[in-house]
Amino acid sequence: MPLRPNSGIDIGKKKTRRRTKKKKKAAAAAAVRQTAPPRVLLSTLFPSGIYPPGEIGEYNNGNLSRTTGEELRYLDRMDDVFLNDYRQAAEVHRQVRQWTQQSVKPGQTLSEIAESIEDGVRALTGHQGLEPGDSLKAGMGFPTGLSLNNCAAHFTPSPGNDVVLQRHDVMKVDFGVHVNGRIVDSAFTMAFDPVYDNLLEAVKDATNTGVKAAGIDARMRDIGAAIQEVMESYEVEIQGKTFPVKAIRNITGHDIKRYRIHGDKQVPFVKNSMQTRMEEGEVFAIETFGSTGTGYVSDDVGIYGYGRNRDVSGAQLHLSSAKSLLKTIDQNFGTLVFCRRYLDRLGLQKYLLGMNNLVSNGIVEPYAPLSDVKGSYVAQFEHTILLRSTGKEIISRGDDY
Known part of the structure; x- marks a missing residue:
């Protein structure tokens, strides 16, 4: 309907109000961008309460779909709360770790690094964990691991035992985020000297191979063999000496239960005879460790x-x-x-x-720190995957790794 000239509406004023409204919306959108360091509550960035999915992958191990499309959609609807909790935890992990990768530099103490990660997780989940029960609603899934060089895993700074990060260090950054007990477990390795690039690439490639091989009905023995083949096809030259990259044989990936980072199933990354299969509805941490040492870790001094x-x-x-x-x-x-x-x-x-x-x-x-022989270097990469009936969701996947 055309506007009548005598309707009493001032067209110029109406346009001005529209422009002002658009500017206010733009300003509001800019105001809720994530800060550096990340401190904006994630629910503020996602006011709908719906969080982004991870990378959706197809199963490639030959298993056939056992349900119709309509049944699959029904199953997904039943999983809404479960999925959204996991996706929220994964988005917190992505935002905190990407800032960590951009900001951490040699010269910082491990305590500074760990506390900045944990402060970010608590701020984004909105749970500081200072009141009884608050940490059980959301927050850290486990303490931040900052394992250097030959230490493969399970080192976190303790009071009175701080360490300064050096340029020649290879640091594994392994931390978990949970929402209502749904734990996202994901890790990456930082090195500041390009001499370690091949070591990091070997382990990242091996982890991605494990993620690709994982799926409903996949056998642990097949996943481990595939990972080891890729991992040990690499070598790295350090100070004029060439080292084969060895898959560490006495630690594994694992399934994740609610409020329990280690479930009952193991995912080795070496050849093995395990007949155990992955099953629909399970959650797994696919992680691999590659070493220039013996490929075997033992308990080190201290408590993680x-x-x-x-x-x-x-x-x-x-x-x-x-x-x-x-x-x-x-x-x-x-x-x-x-x-x-x-x-x-x-x-x-x-x-x-x-x-x-x-x-x-x-x-x-x-839990004690786990280390290979002194003088060796270990790298780690890890993702959390959900084995859904509609496909596997690499829930922790991001642009970084």
């Missing part, structure tokens, strides 16, 4: 963190400090892995005697 044994109660405890500490652990971490820095952050003091008592009673399990 602790995990609550869900099958052992504290009924037998007599030491009051152990009882009090166990109550704090159950309220704040449950079966999520935690470290001393997290206890210090809660304001706990003089808890080591109680912790030793919990460990000796099998209620809490300690």
